[in-house]
Amino acid sequence: MHAHSQFCYSGDHTLEAIRHAVKSITKDDADEYFVVLLSDANLDRYGIRPEKLAKALTAEEKVNAFAIFIGTLGNQAERLKKNLPAGRSFICLDTKEIPQVLQTIFTSTLLASP
Numbered sequence: 523m524h525a526h527s528q529f530c531y532s533g534d535h536t537l538e539a540i541r542h543a544v545k546s547i548t549k550d551d552a553d554e555y556f557v558v559l560l561s562d563a564n565l566d567r568y569g570i571r572p573e574k575l576a577k578a579l580t581a582e583e584k585v586n587a588f589a590i591f592i593g594t595l596g597n598q599a600e601r602l603k604k605n606l607p608a609g610r611s612f613i614c615l616d617t618k619e620i621p622q623v624l625q626t627i628f629t630s631t632l633l634a635s636p
Contacts, residue, residue, distance in 0.1 A: 534564075534568035536561060537574060537578050540587065544578065544587055548582060548584065554632070555582075556588075558587075558589075558590060559588065559589040559590065560590050560592055562592065563594045563599035564598060572606055579607070580610070589612070590611070590614050591603070592620070594613070600613065612626070
């Protein structure tokens, strides 16, 4: 497990964190690689476009990277989900649902593996 957010300055470092996690996780040998972003979906404020987030999530073919939006202002989370690759993002406004979302991520990814 990697914990990057605790070392970030104020502002948004979502893209940098995902890029770092996706790149660094493959340094260790593993059967599967997972990166899960937890975000409040307030990326517009920092000029982060869904396309850039999608590119960061899919930068490394062998890494299964996902975004879970645990908050939203208006319909930001819905707009992000709509513009990200199918199955790569989830909206979970009740944090009690996070374990179920993670189970969905792991199950669907492992079932899709050859």
